Amino acid sequence: MLKIGSKKINTNIFLAPLSGCADLSFRLIAREHGAEFCFYEMFDSNSLARNSGTKFKDMIQKHPKDLPIAAQILGSDSEIMLKGAKTLLELNNHISFLDINAACPIRKVIKKKSGAYLLKEPELLYRIIDKLSSTLPLPITVKMRVGYQIIDIKNIIDIAKNCEQNGAKALFVHGRTKSQLYSGKVDYNSIKAIKDNVKIPVIASGNIFSPQQAKQTIEATGCNGVIVARGAFGNPWIFNQIKCLLEKGIILPDPTLKEKLAVLIKHLQYLEKYKMLAPKNRIGFARKVAIWYFKNFKNAAVLRGGVGKIQSFEELYKLIDSLLLLPD
Ligand SMILES: Cc1cc2nc3c(=O)[nH]c(=O)nc-3n(C[C@H](O)[C@H](O)[C@H](O)COP(=O)(O)O)c2cc1C
Numbered sequence: 001m002l003k004i005g006s007k008k009i010n011t012n013i014f015l016a017p018l019s020g021c022a023d024l025s026f027r028l029i030a031r032e033h034g035a036e037f038c039f040y041e042m043f044d045s046n047s048l049a050r051n052s053g054t055k056f057k058d059m060i061q062k063h064p065k066d067l068p069i070a071a072q073i074l075g076s077d078s079e080i081m082l083k084g085a086k087t088l089l090e091l092n093n094h095i096s097f098l099d100i101n102a103a104c105p106i107r108k109v110i111k112k113k114s115g116a117y118l119l120k121e122p123e124l125l126y127r128i129i130d131k132l133s134s135t136l137p138l139p140i141t142v143k144m145r146v147g148y149q150i151i152d153i154k155n156i157i158d159i160a161k162n163c164e165q166n167g168a169k170a171l172f173v174h175g176r177t178k179s180q181l182y183s184g185k186v187d188y189n190s191i192k193a194i195k196d197n198v199k200i201p202v203i204a205s206g207n208i209f210s211p212q213q214a215k216q217t218i219e220a221t222g223c224n225g226v227i228v229a230r231g232a233f234g235n236p237w238i239f240n241q242i243k244c245l246l247e248k249g250i251i252l253p254d255p256t257l258k259e260k261l262a263v264l265i266k267h268l269q270y271l272e273k274y275k276m277l278a279p280k281n282r283i284g285f286a287r288k289v290a291i292w293y294f295k296n297f298k299n300a301a302v303l304r305g306g307v308g309k310i311q312s313f314e315e316l317y318k319l320i321d322s323l324l325l326l327p328d
Pocket of ligand 1: 041
């Protein structure tokens, strides 16, 4: 159990905010396999402030089984962040806490002085935290990296402490720098240094692809929990596996091929039901999801090629039916 500001969180394993991936279907499948706390996909504060949220119909969908949940916003101007956050909270009053993105390394985001850029000019970040936490009725948290270009432990401790002093109620820390993007070593020492220097919960992120990696991350950093990100692509079983290892010391077996295909079918059915995209884009999204599940299959490369040509859900289900005939 964790406390983030006034909110009690019943787990220390989180499904990450994953732009363009962790939509309602993804989250429902994750929750059916043990994910107890999820994030919406990230919201851009500029778009929220401009469009009164009309653009976000797909992302903001509410579902009784999709709780508890947090939201993350991106931006760099404290006034626009506040306006965007208010729009978001008007659309959805089920959000447990609001996270500020200080982690995204994408060039077009950095150019707008948002995401991981906030670590380069942290005064912007402190202003946002202060503004949001002193105005909004829910806890404010920060998702950050351990550095911008290089790791400077003293500097990152200073940033973490200032986040706390300005009102952040938890820190989600990806143990890579902005320059590393998504590859290379995860620096457990920096996450540990942050954890040792703040009183608020610190939740670690980076290379959580197995229950053993989750356990090892917690042991190496002393942090309060972990965020599962790419490790959940086509692999919702990871949530129960982590929980079982942390709580009971048991390693649950990986799913069989047939189990994977059955869950993929369910995931696709949720997409058909919930995904608010034009038909062409919907099938494109479904192809991406199918490829995640096919990752460790024999002939995965050939399968990927085949999936790439698929134009309808019917064709995709036919392909899955043909795979179900294969031996495990
Ligand atoms: C496709 C994709 C989308 C992501 N979107 C977000 C996002 O919107 N907000 C965020 O804070 N992190 C985002 N992340 C970063 C993850 O939350 C996580 O910190 C990172 O992938 C490291 O964890 P991993 O090595 O276990 O995947 C994204 C990562 C990926 C691969």
